[in-house]
Amino acid sequence: MPQPEKVLTPEASPQEWFGAELRYWRKRHPGLRPTQLGPKVQVSPDVLYKIEKGQYKCPRDLAVLLDDVLETGGVLTRAWGMVFGDADKQRREADSARHSPVEGTVQVRGGRMLGRDSSAQLPESLSSVDRRAFVAATSLAAIAPMELARLVSPTAPPQLPRRIRPTELEQLRHIADGIHRWDNAQGGGGLVGDFASRSMEWAVRLLSVSCPEPLRQDLFGSVARLGIVVGATHFDTYAHDEARVAFKIASECAEAVGDWWLRAKTFSFLARQAIWLGDPDEGLTYAEKGLVRSDRLTPTIQAMMHSARARAFGKMHDMQGTMAAVGAADDAFARSNPAEDPPWMHYYDEAQHHGDTAHALWDLTIHADQDPGRAADRFTTAVAGHGDDYARSRGISLTKLASLVMAKGDPVQAVAIGHQALDDVGRLTSRRAADDLKELRRFAARHRTLEEAAHLRQRITTTLQA
Template structure:
């Protein structure tokens, strides 16, 4: 039973007044406790209580996250400017809250030092605070032998090494590849989510370890690559706060490593997540940020980011913006040379490009009555090209294709495609695929006279209930 919260004294100091404001906005979210709010804004559970009591100074970035989470309309960010003018200059603030392994300095290429005053390290610390830090070894120990064999994740040592070596870098790369394969073939939930979470916790802990100068770029790039695949996995499982944290860690590490390719990929991930959860404007901003200095990117990477822009415009119901962005994506992809791409971009082939652009066009068909022909053709290309290794992508494209035809074409054909999609979705732990199935179920409900449509809806309900 939670203990009653102690009364605050907002008149005692500006800092305590700020704390009282935070509590007021938290309590407007019925039943939300301080310990619950902490993880939602990537700080340890005790930090919110300490800020409310005036025991810790809040950082500007945290105030902004609190505004977003509590929907204050920017009240706390404005209050921060009045109360904590010099808060960012302090070492002992709410994000770091005392001694932390991340207060050790990390020297990065080009002389940049990530230390206790650097907001990047604060975000890294926030990501792991309050969690059990098992590392990959903890995941391996929890899995049955058969699962361990299929996931093939290297076992991380139980203790931090004295310094970063090629062994840790190879483990990070190997683990990223394993999560990427498992996520695409099984979905981001279940054991894949556990594996991704614990692998990321281990990687973040490694950032506090001394790294020889000649390995710094490789090490930071390996952490960035892992952050990207973990972010994608968490996004698929709808643990969106963890996904954003992983993507942002990846962005910081990619930037520090000077790796423009990984940087572009992190912004692509952030863009797609923002678009999916209903913020296409933020998604568009992320995608266009990824395109900064686009001459440093490969044609395939530019296509990837333009498809994200197209999907953002599609959600905004901006016909001209969507069609222009799809055209730019197509033009870039036509110049694609796989030999120039990083190995981890191999997933972005004809099928991936077709599916991504089809999703953007799908929104125009459904919301603005555009011709469904182009979207249907692209979904068909995606479905035909995705094999078992990309079962989730195939399932999502097939479900969207069924929904498109159900709404704008032959319902009998749509029902047949829907059953094929269910064959794949039933073997996945993907919240995204499940939501697309719900949409197909709603669209099939328009055909109340059809016994086959009813059977499809019944099968969808049964699949989602498992």
């Protein structure tokens, strides 16, 4: 009779987290034990047992093989970089040298500014961000792309400190705020998503650094907060595996230090991601987990979690469940006091609340033939309340409102709203916003004899192809 597998402790270290992640993916193949997996990836079962327990550093090439055999979509290979940091530095430098004799030992990857996908390194400090911004703002017409890349790309990842100091915590908070701001104003694609990935890699490596006990809670809380905004950025561009890893790191860091607020926020995003991916039942489960010990949550956070429940019920076309959850969200939001909320919850204002609950009511209107007025009123409030700092939320609410009116109301009015939405969404790098535009185009196609609707469809197509 096989012995029960050892209970893992992924919160103990990044390496043990990696091992737990390997076990998670192995167990997604029922009955697959290390004794069976080992021959498939050309290592002994004992090596796999040790990796899962965090007792052996997984080689990068093995992570690639495991991704292939376990069909993870590349999760372990991407997580390998975050967990093991510089272990493969020599191989990367050798690859870079072979790539082009002009590059020498500098690893250069072209960014979107140079016409190719970017993979910019995380700056050593926030002062580096300012330095690069200055270089980018000056006249560079005479500088060749390779020379420019050498100016702004470091030759190696930043060195970890020997000991966690308040400086690192301040940097984590500053970076998280910046990514959150850029993501909401511009979408999660391009350089925003790339910077987010590098920031998360650096943050995970910080967890292995010696940390004074008085700073431990702040360290784990800051990494959790960063994991949430990085996961949200990846979610926006449909890098769902990366988002799930970031959210998982965030939830484990929050639970490690008993931060119920950050824990709830993580489960809110996991719920939204699951719902978006077509699994509202899993989304509802995440939302309910986030509401565990709701007495420890502020009313605003409670409202956020009930809004997530409402969106799950809406996708299930469950009218009773949706209306009850929207009512619970409204009741909680009516008790909100921003002074009680953490700073990172200040985004959840009247506009955000009305937009979130409107999405749930939108599904009832479209798929369960309910009154469109309730959703339309809430979307209108959301649009009016979102400023340019939340251009994506405003654009998405406008797009959903246009689709709602196109399906249930006056198509000419819907066209006008749709053009408004395009003014916002056309400037974003957001795949979620793009998919909502495609949905609006499908609704507009129902009105084939309406010239205004045809013009809107053409503008949407042009925007999506840009």
